[in-house]
Amino acid sequence: MADVSIRVSRNGPYLVSGGARITDADGTPYETKETVALCRCGASTTKPFCDGTHSRIGFSAAETAVPASAE
Numbered sequence: 001m002a003d004v005s006i007r008v009s010r011n012g013p014y015l016v017s018g019g020a021r022i023t024d025a026d027g028t029p030y031e032t033k034e035t036v037a038l039c040r041c042g043a044s045t046t047k048p049f050c051d052g053t054h055s056r057i058g059f060s061a062a063e064t065a066v067p068a069s070a071e
């Protein structure tokens with residue numbers, strides 16, 4: 001598998017890039033593209049994928065990563 005990365009978008013979905021294989025609960029793979037957006041707000045009608053509903057409902061998530069301390 002390529003170098004997969006997940007970016008938490010501001011007040012929006014998880015952006016998964018690198019061609020990750022995403023499956024349903026039975027292990028059946030979804031047909032995906034190189035980069036996919038996974039719903040983080042819980043309101044998408046196309047879960048597990050984002051359908052843009054987060055913008056309409058005003059989803060807000062302020063968390064940010066805390067840099068690891070250098071010792």
Ligand code: FES
Binds near residue numbers: 041049
């Ligand atoms: S994050 Fe976009 S619809 Fe949920």
